[in-house]
Amino acid sequence: MSGSPLSALSWRKSSLSGPRDVCCVEIAFTGAATAVRDSKNPDSDALFFDERVWNRFLLAAKTGEFGPN
Incomplete structure (x- = not known):
């Protein structure tokens, strides 16, 4: 799909990604949306x-809504 x-x-x-890309995501901004993929x-x-x-997700992550790391 290149x-x-x-x-x-x-x-x-x-x-904060580790050197071996374990459990990481990447984001890109399209202008109309935020794209998220598996790194x-x-x-x-x-x-x-x-x-x-996207802004609701960021707020939830910053306030600990998803629990401890």
Whole structure:
């Protein structure tokens, strides 16, 4: 899928990612949505979230809604 529209996006991985890319995701901003994909399998499909949903997810993560790490 190297010619897919996803490969044209500028993907970012967390600075907290381990050296072997264990359990990491990457995000890219499309202008209309935030795309999320598995960093270990970049050729797989991505999930897309609109701004409202993405901001709600970030707030939940920052406030510990998903539990301890």
